[in-house]
Amino acid sequence: MGDVPDGVAGRPAERHRLGTGARRAGLLGPRAHRPQHRLARRPERLRLIYLAIGAGLYTYYAQHPVARLPRPDEIFPFFIRSAMPELLRGLMLSAIVLASIDSPLGSLAASFVTDIYRPLLAPGKSERHYLRVSRAAVIVFGLILAGLAYGFSFFENFLWLAFKIAGVTFGSLLGVFLLGLLTRVRANRANVAAMIIMALVNLALLVMSEYGVMPLGWSWLVIFGTVGTMALASVLAKVLDRAPAPRPVSP
Structure with a gap:
C-alpha cells in the first residue's frame, strides 16, 4: 500500500479517513480542488466583465464625445438611455x-x-x-x-402614497414587536385582535385625513398603531390568552 501505515490497509474506516485527509491536504492531485479553483476564478471573471464595460464606455465616448457627461456612476445608465439600441x-x-x-x-x-x-x-x-x-x-x-x-x-406622488398605505399596518407590527421585546405579557390571540383593530382604526384615520375631515400626517399613523396595539394587546391578553385553570388532582 506504499505510504499507508501498517494495519490500515485492512480497515475501511481508516482508509476512508486517510483518503479524506489526503484530499484535504491536496495529496490526490489538482482534480480534488477543482471546485475551489472554480470559486476562486469567479471574482476574477466579474472583474474582467466590469473592466471590459468600463473600457468600452471610455472608448465609445472618446470616439463620440458629448457636450456634458454625467457623474462617473451615472455614465452607464446614460449610455443605456441615449446610445444603446x-x-x-x-x-x-x-x-x-x-x-x-x-x-x-x-x-x-x-x-x-x-x-x-x-x-x-x-x-x-x-x-x-x-x-x-x-x-x-x-x-x-x-x-x-x-x-x-x-x-x-x-397616481401622482406615488412615494407618499406608499408611505401612507404602509403606515396603516407598520404601527401594528412595531407594537407587537415591542410588546414581546419589552414586556412579559403572554398575548397570542390578543396580538392578532389588537393588530386587526388598530389597522382598521388607522385605515379610518387615513381616509378621514385624505378627505380633509381630520388633518393628520401619515407618520402619526405609525405612532398611533404602535401605542394602540401595545395597549390593546395588554388588555385583551387577560381575556383571550388566560392560562387554563389547573385540573384538580384526583385522590
Missing part, C-alpha cells in the same frame, strides 16, 4: 427589473405554499406537486404585482 435597451431594463423582483416573488410564492396552500388547501400532496404550485404562484404573483404597478402609475 432599443432592443438591447429593453433587454437590459428587463434584466434589471427581474433582478430586483425575483426575491419578493420567491418569498411570496414560498409563503403562500408553506403557510396557506400546503396546510390548509392541499395537505398530504407530493413534493413535486408543491413545486409545480410554487412555480405557478410565482407567475400569478408576478401578474398581480405588474397590475398593481400599472394601476399606481396613474
